[in-house]
Amino acid sequence: DIVVTQSPDSLAVSLGERATINCKSSQSVLYSSDNNNYLAWYQQKPGQPPKLLIYWASIRESGVPDRFSGSGSGTDFTLTISSLQAEDVAVYFCQQYYSTPYTFGQGTKLEI
């Protein structure tokens, strides 16, 4: 199984500042035949289901504010929130969907 590890486990950032969350997979999730990284980022607020933010490692889902961006390739990935807003307080998860089981990272709790 691919192990996905996020860092840090929790993060406190001031309003308007940049937040950076890292995600590392135990093996590459870059599929050579289509040159896509099979990695997604989700946001989960208390009492709600997860919400898809980013897929193929860097493609923003429709309706997601452009302050959210994803980058990286192979085994190392980053979710960046360029200017933190109060509504961004949540737990963030990355997930690889390169091979089953489609494992999630343990989550990063983002606070103000």
Place this chain on the structure above:
Amino acid sequence: EVQLLESGGGLVQPGGSLRLSCAASGFTFSRYAMAWVRQAPGKGLEWVSAISGDGDSTFYAGSVRGRFTISRDNSKNTLYLQMNSLRIDDTAVYYCGKVQGSIVGANDYWGQGTLVTVSS
């Protein structure tokens, strides 16, 4: 508007069985793979199982393989998860998720979840 509505959760004793359902609407159900993801109280997300759009391919996490069975009825736009030999550590909120593709992809829509509690 895509909607996913889970049902079937509840309290069950260890060793018991439960069948979850996920009623889908707002998209062409048969064109997309579907998945189950669970979240134990206060814990992270755990991918449980997935099924291709045509239902021919199924995938399971090691923790549930041999005990859980995923299936779908494309004529009823409904996804199922049959859970047998339930254990205390199966206690979780179970979410169904629509997959972006017919076989693989991120989960772009999620239901609100149904709580399964395994306890004596």
